[in-house]
Amino acid sequence: MFTLTNDANLPKHELYKQLNQQLSALLQDERDLICNAAQFSAFIMQALPDLNWAGFYFARGEELVLGPYVGKVACTRIPFTRGVCGAAARTLTTQRVDDVHAVPDHIACDAASNAELVIPVIVEGQLKAVFDIDSPKVDRFDSTDQAGIEQLVRTFADACEWQWSI
Template sequence: MSFAAIPLTGSKPEQYAQLAAQAEALLAGEHDRIANAANLSALVYHALPELNWAGFYFFDGTELVVGPFQGLPACVRIALDKGVCGAAARTRTTQRIADVHAFPGHIACDAASRSELVVPLVRDGALVGVLDLDSPVPDRFDVDDQAGIEAIAALFVRSLRTDG
């Protein structure tokens, strides 16, 4: 199967609706979390402006472990009591951080990152991991970005196998 991303147009909510449709097409019929995380991180990274990292961390029962991503090499393991990713995983709430340098315990995997959006991935009450976006632009992410990425994260969670 070949896939060509369609350029996003219209308002930001319309763009996220288009991105979600593209994500659904990528996920259709595939249930492997690594394959889907790889494709979604590439789709998001190339579709959205002003990102320097987009990817997944998976929960191994103790900590978050880096999964498929786009961007510079990343921190491999993140404790749940560290950084924006750890906060999203621990609290199971989206973290939208305008200035990562003002966030207590921020982990600087890429010194160029200035703002971050992290959505927890939860399935049937169990933590799967997080979807993490970083930007070199302060205050890059707004409520429309949060809603759009939460929708993409929900598509990913629904794509996972029911048998593990």
């Protein structure tokens, strides 16, 4: 059985190092993409405070299709041309938004979400998915969160078998 340990007294960058070690251990003996995506989403929700949604959208053509997540019912398809997730997919860059209500084409799946962090999952030069985290707290994510969660996403991606399609 896996037990998440979280030392609240650590500096944030050290906390992310600790979380990355724990994530590596959690995913160590599993290569299945869906299983690991579900575990990763739950891991993030359990490990980090002030979140109300964490999960994946998988790239399919020019849109994103909902994958494993933890949170309220979500949008099922997002075109690359819309929203924060679409911008991450379109530009292949992390999108960190302090206040989603200031984004003109933000797609509000949960009205309680105020901040968002979306990280593209790129494997062998190809977009495979985006990992999306929402918070009810404005300004929830800073550069340390971004760097830490980007590393966690790389650990997740490296732990998965990506050779088959969903």
